[in-house]
Amino acid sequence: MSTKVLIVDDVHEVLLEKLQDAGIAYDYQPDITRAEAEKQISEYSGIVIRSKFQVDSAFMDLAPGLSFIARSGAGMDNIDEAYAASRNITLINAPEGNRDAVGEHMTGMLLSLMNHLNRSHQQIKNRQWLREENRGYELKGRTVALIGYGNNGQAMAKKLSGFDVNVIAYDKYKTGFSDEYAREVSMEEVVKYADVLSFHIPLTRETKGMVDEEYLFHFRKPIFFLMGARGGIVDIPAVLRNLDSGRIIAAAFDVLPVEKFPSLGEQPWFADLMSRENVLVSPHVAGWTFESYYKLSAVVAEKVVTFLK
Numbered sequence: 001m002s003t004k005v006l007i008v009d010d011v012h013e014v015l016l017e018k019l020q021d022a023g024i025a026y027d028y029q030p031d032i033t034r035a036e037a038e039k040q041i042s043e044y045s046g047i048v049i050r051s052k053f054q055v056d057s058a059f060m061d062l063a064p065g066l067s068f069i070a071r072s073g074a075g076m077d078n079i080d081e082a083y084a085a086s087r088n089i090t091l092i093n094a095p096e097g098n099r100d101a102v103g104e105h106m107t108g109m110l111l112s113l114m115n116h117l118n119r120s121h122q123q124i125k126n127r128q129w130l131r132e133e134n135r136g137y138e139l140k141g142r143t144v145a146l147i148g149y150g151n152n153g154q155a156m157a158k159k160l161s162g163f164d165v166n167v168i169a170y171d172k173y174k175t176g177f178s179d180e181y182a183r184e185v186s187m188e189e190v191v192k193y194a195d196v197l198s199f200h201i202p203l204t205r206e207t208k209g210m211v212d213e214e215y216l217f218h219f220r221k222p223i224f225f226l227m228g229a230r231g232g233i234v235d236i237p238a239v240l241r242n243l244d245s246g247r248i249i250a251a252a253f254d255v256l257p258v259e260k261f262p263s264l265g266e267q268p269w270f271a272d273l274m275s276r277e278n279v280l281v282s283p284h285v286a287g288w289t290f291e292s293y294y295k296l297s298a299v300v301a302e303k304v305v306t307f308l309k
């Protein structure tokens with residue numbers, strides 16, 4: 001089978017240019033549905049995706065000649081990685097393309113929570129000028145705990161380096177990673193010292209629902225909670241209960257276990273979550289900037305070209 005790549009989601013034109021320059025044939029079908037892709041995928045040796053649909057074993061079975069799946073993004077949770085490995089299909093992603101965006105966005109969310117920006121803006125819209133209620137907290141001197149010290153964890157640590165904070169990081173699958181930006185710690189130290197808890201781990205069978213009542217129970221100090229990885233990692237009702245008790249001071253989510261309307265609005269916890277003045281939610285855009293749109297596509301194109309050469 002000659003090399004041909006199917007691109008099934010919106011990507012920056014740099015990706016198309018780089019494939020073209022390398023003489024790699026492709027079809028760019030950003031609006032294709034999964035059902036349509038299923039009909040065509042047998043003709044292709046590679047696919048470039050984002051998060052539009054699941055690339056599961058059933059999909060891969062329709063593509064006997066598939067040699068790679070490239071994700072123009074970081075998270076691989078919409079790909080059955082184990083099945084791809086069993087089929088010897090190479091997986092490519094581009095975390096270098098949006099890690100700075102995630103680091104900046106989650107730092108921004110933290111500063112916003114600590115200074116009540118969301119609430120005070122809403123109050124002023126309602127003609128309320130409440131200075132005392134909106135007195136902020138300073139980051140300086142606090143301990144920020146990063147769970148996961150890969151691309152995004154490291155980017156977040158670098159962004160925080162100008163704030164005079166103590167950054168600690170726990171990574172279950174890495175050791176010996178302490179650097180000038182973060183100190184490697186055990187989970188025991190995280191629960192003891194954290195003032196801020198920020199997640200930078202993938203959604204896997206192991207991490208699904210991991211952040212529940214039991215997980216949050218062990219923290220010794222009230223925490224600011226940041227979820228910028230995948231919503232499926234966290235049990236929202238447990239966070240709500242911890243907000244009620246004051247064990248979580250405030251929480252920011254760029255990702256939620258269910259995203260987009262109407263399904264998000266149908267979740268039993270949705271109205272409660274959104275009624276809180278100390279909760280800040282963004283629509284899964286931490287890694288989605290004008291710059292990362294280009295960088296993700298450029299990085300993934302370079303990796304695809306390297307793989308195919």
Ligand SMILES: NC(=O)C1=CN([C@@H]2O[C@H](COP(=O)(O)OP(=O)(O)OC[C@H]3O[C@@H](n4cnc5c(N)ncnc54)[C@H](O)[C@@H]3O)[C@@H](O)[C@H]2O)C=CC1
Pocket residue numbers: 074075076077095098099102147148149150151152153170171172173174200201202203206207228229230254255284285286287288
């Ligand atoms: N909100 C957004 O727009 C974005 C979200 N993401 C999400 O962030 C996740 C992380 O991205 P990267 O940092 O690029 O991944 P990465 O693979 O570079 O780093 C993840 C780190 O988490 C560690 N880890 C895995 N399971 C763990 C556990 N149970 N406890 C502690 N550490 C654990 C790994 O050893 C690894 O070092 C992605 O999988 C994706 O789901 C990524 C980009 C944008």
Ligand SMILES: O=C(O)C(=O)[C@H](O)COP(=O)(O)O
Pocket residue numbers: 050051052072073074075076098284285286287288
């Ligand atoms: O890279 C990831 O992982 C992300 O979550 C992206 O920032 C969002 O991915 P898309 O849904 O835009 O492909």
